[in-house]
Amino acid sequence: MTTDLLVGRELLQLYAARTGPTQALRGVDVSVVAGRVSAITGPSGSGKSTLLAVLALRERPAGGELRHRGRLVSSLTRRDLQRLRRREIGWVAQRPTHSLFPQLDARGQIAQVARLRRVAVDVDAALAEVALTSRATARPGTMSGGEQQRLAVAAAAVGPPSLLIADEPTAELDDESAALVLRLLQARAAAGSAVVIATHDARATAASDTVLRLRHGVLSGEHETGQDRTVTIDGLGRLQLPEEALPLFPTGRAIVTVADNHIELHPPRPN
Numbered sequence: 001m002t003t004d005l006l007v008g009r010e011l012l013q014l015y016a017a018r019t020g021p022t023q024a025l026r027g028v029d030v031s032v033v034a035g036r037v038s039a040i041t042g043p044s045g046s047g048k049s050t051l052l053a054v055l056a057l058r059e060r061p062a063g064g065e066l067r068h069r070g071r072l073v074s075s076l077t078r079r080d081l082q083r084l085r086r087r088e089i090g091w092v093a094q095r096p097t098h099s100l101f102p103q104l105d106a107r108g109q110i111a112q113v114a115r116l117r118r119v120a121v122d123v124d125a126a127l128a129e130v131a132l133t134s135r136a137t138a139r140p141g142t143m144s145g146g147e148q149q150r151l152a153v154a155a156a157a158v159g160p161p162s163l164l165i166a167d168e169p170t171a172e173l174d175d176e177s178a179a180l181v182l183r184l185l186q187a188r189a190a191a192g193s194a195v196v197i198a199t200h201d202a203r204a205t206a207a208s209d210t211v212l213r214l215r216h217g218v219l220s221g222e223h224e225t226g227q228d229r230t231v232t233i234d235g236l237g238r239l240q241l242p243e244e245a246l247p248l249f250p251t252g253r254a255i256v257t258v259a260d261n262h263i264e265l266h267p268p269r270p271n
């Protein structure tokens with residue numbers, strides 16, 4: 001069974017800019033569901049980080065309505081919000097160091113989050129899950145970008161929190177590390193967390209249950225991964241493949257076989 005943890009209606013967000021206000025979100029309807037990994041994709045500047053910050057209760061939307069477990073977020077006190085963020089929401093910032101304690105080593109990061117969330121944690125297992133056993137005593141400042149990112153995800157996932165939000169969690173990672181992080185996110189969703197990520201990474205969308213597309217602050221589509229969906233064929237016969245299909249065609253070329261009532265697309269055979 002799925003449950004809506006967060007429901008946003010007509011969400012707006014504005015930022016002041018020198019040229020006037022920027023509308024980062026322009027009426028977004030969204031539901032965040034426990035037990036699922038939801039990916040938000042879209043071009044740079046489309047509002048992904050803004051939407052994540054609103055869903056993580058780190059920014060108040062300028063308009064619209066957001067409910068957390070049915071309660072209006074605008075009615076929550078600062079103290080309620082702080083408590084929710086600390087106890088229930090795991091947050092991985094686009095720059096992972098922004099969600100890490102600079103003075104604590106990797107082991108200390110995990111232990112500190114467990115203290116804040118009032119849960120017991122097996123620190124060694126949490127570090128092993130993201131292949132950081134050998135970096136247990138390293139501080140973020142001495143880690144590579146990929147190590148910081150894995151540590152930030154592991155720390156945010158302690159609990160597990162009811163809501164786990166990660167901005168580009170695989171951006172710095174090679175295939176092996178990305179697979180570890182994506183497995184961890186899927187495992188937390190299977191354990192009941194609502195997981196939301198913003199991503200440009202086809203590896204991450206392929207590992208998600210739902211993909212939401214943002215364009216200029218507007219949600220332009222939602223689909224379940226691994227399911228049939230309708231795409232548009234333009235007047236020249238061109239169609240846009242779903243993002244998660246793109247890694248199948250790394251050369252940008254495809255063999256098309258036209259059958260009786262369908263077509264098949266295959267990557268060209270290597271020479």
Ligand SMILES: Nc1ncnc2c1ncn2[C@@H]1O[C@H](COP(=O)(O)OP(=O)(O)OP(=O)(O)O)[C@@H](O)[C@H]1O
Pocket residue numbers: 015016017022023024042043044045046047048049050051198
């Ligand atoms: N703090 C801010 N002050 C002013 N403008 C902002 C601020 N944060 C975001 N914006 C603007 O809001 C819009 C949405 O930005 P946002 O960072 O949410 O996009 P994004 O899809 O996450 O982009 P990227 O993929 O590059 O991270 C952009 O036009 C951006 O310039």
